[in-house]
Amino acid sequence: MEEELKKIQQExxxxxxxxxxxxxxxxxxxxxxxxxxxxxxxLKGMRDVPNQDKPRLGAMVNEVRALVEKMVxxxxxxxxxxxxxxxxxxxxxxxxxxxKGVKKGALHPVTSMTDRLVDICVNLGFTVVDGPEIExxxxxxxxxxxxxxxxARDMQDSFYFSENILLRTQTTAxxxxxxxxxxxxxxxxxxxxxYRNDSDATHSPMFNQLEGLVVDENVSMADLKNxxxxxxxxxxxxxxxxxxxxxxxxxxxxxIEVDVSCPQCHGKGCKLCKNTGYLELLGAGVVxxxxxxxxxxxxxxxxxxxxxxxIDRASMLFTNNTxxxxxFKNDVxxxxxxx
Ligand code: DAH
Numbered sequence: 001m002e003e004e005l006k007k008i009q010q011e012x013x014x015x016x017x018x019x020x021x022x023x024x025x026x027x028x029x030x031x032x033x034x035x036x037x038x039x040x041x042x043l044k045g046m047r048d049v050p051n052q053d054k055p056r057l058g059a060m061v062n063e064v065r066a067l068v069e070k071m072v073x074x075x076x077x078x079x080x081x082x083x084x085x086x087x088x089x090x091x092x093x094x095x096x097x098x099x100k101g102v103k104k105g106a107l108h109p110v111t112s113m114t115d116r117l118v119d120i121c122v123n124l125g126f127t128v129v130d131g132p133e134i135e136x137x138x139x140x141x142x143x144x145x146x147x148x149x150x151x152a153r154d155m156q157d158s159f160y161f162s163e164n165i166l167l168r169t170q171t172t173a174x175x176x177x178x179x180x181x182x183x184x185x186x187x188x189x190x191x192x193x194x195y196r197n198d199s200d201a202t203h204s205p206m207f208n209q210l211e212g213l214v215v216d217e218n219v220s221m222a223d224l225k226n227x228x229x230x231x232x233x234x235x236x237x238x239x240x241x242x243x244x245x246x247x248x249x250x251x252x253x254x255x256i257e258v259d260v261s262c263p264q265c266h267g268k269g270c271k272l273c274k275n276t277g278y279l280e281l282l283g284a285g286v287v288x289x290x291x292x293x294x295x296x297x298x299x300x301x302x303x304x305x306x307x308x309x310x311i312d313r314a315s316m317l318f319t320n321n322t323x324x325x326x327x328f329k330n331d332v333x334x335x336x337x338x339x
């Protein structure tokens with residue numbers, strides 16, 4: 001038996017030195033330690049060993065067995081390590097490769113123009129106010145000096161839901177709401193959607209306006225002119241000029257229309273401004289005292305000025321766009337262009 005154990009030990013050392021893969025290792029494990037393996041057979045033979053030899057031989061068997069087990073363990077470790085290294089090698093990520101590029105979105109031209117205008121106004125001390133798009137005839141017309149029979153209603157082809165409810169045709173509707181609620185002096189701006197039954201290259205049934213209203217004790221046309229001049233310079237650049245033309249709105253007296261020097265050709269004349277050097281951008285005026293009184297503000301004490309800017313038009317001037325409809329078609333190519 002002693003001989004047999006020595007032989008097993010020697011054979012094991014040789015065989016484990018030449019293990020090439022996990023399969024061979026598994027086979028070897030079975031060959032030495034399995035149920036009918038070489039060492040197991042020796043162990044079974046212990047029964048027939050005379051008692052006085054049992055301790056010595058028993059110790060020998062355990063020693064050889066521990067040796068084989070250690071060799072199995074070491075080989076297993078070696079293969080596991082090799083496998084891990086291979087895996088790390090194969091799954092390597094090259095962090096120096098260029099990325100596929102993440103597509104960035106952008107604000108819609110009308111949204112960014114609204115943001116710009118609101119920023120400019122907030123910097124000038126205005127507060128932003130909101131109002132409903134579904135409005136009553138009262139606020140949209142009546143309360144801003146445009147009673148039912150007024151011919152100025154013809155200027156705004158309106159979408160009515162019923163006799164007294166309509167889609168607001170102008171953010172001017174919020175002027176009356178504000179005067180009811182806020183005590184003067186105040187400066188408010190109202191950006192928002194407005195609706196009229198009108199559709200061509202320069203009109204859209206839904207469009208955006210920015211309404212401004214200042215009410216204080218001593219405000220005049222000169223203040224309006226100064227305010228608009230500052231705003232337009234901040235919007236289109238320092239060399240921007242503005243021009244007033246007399247006009248008519250029921251809620252202002254006197255009323256004006258305001259042109260800005262063409263931001264594309266700087267007044268020289270181009271396709272966008274039809275060679276006139278100027279573009280019409282907004283309506284404005286000194287608040288009609290009737291509107292103040294009607295909405296509970298004493299017109300003997302307070303004066304006001306107001307303006308209404310077409311936001312979509314302003315955005316078109318900025319991006320040299322001659323068709324308003326392109327703003328609302330959601331053609332991604334167009335939107336990308338005007339980013
Ligand atoms: N509400 C007018 C429109 O939609 C624009 C306007 C003109 C607003 C004069 C004003 C203003 O506040 O004073 O055509």
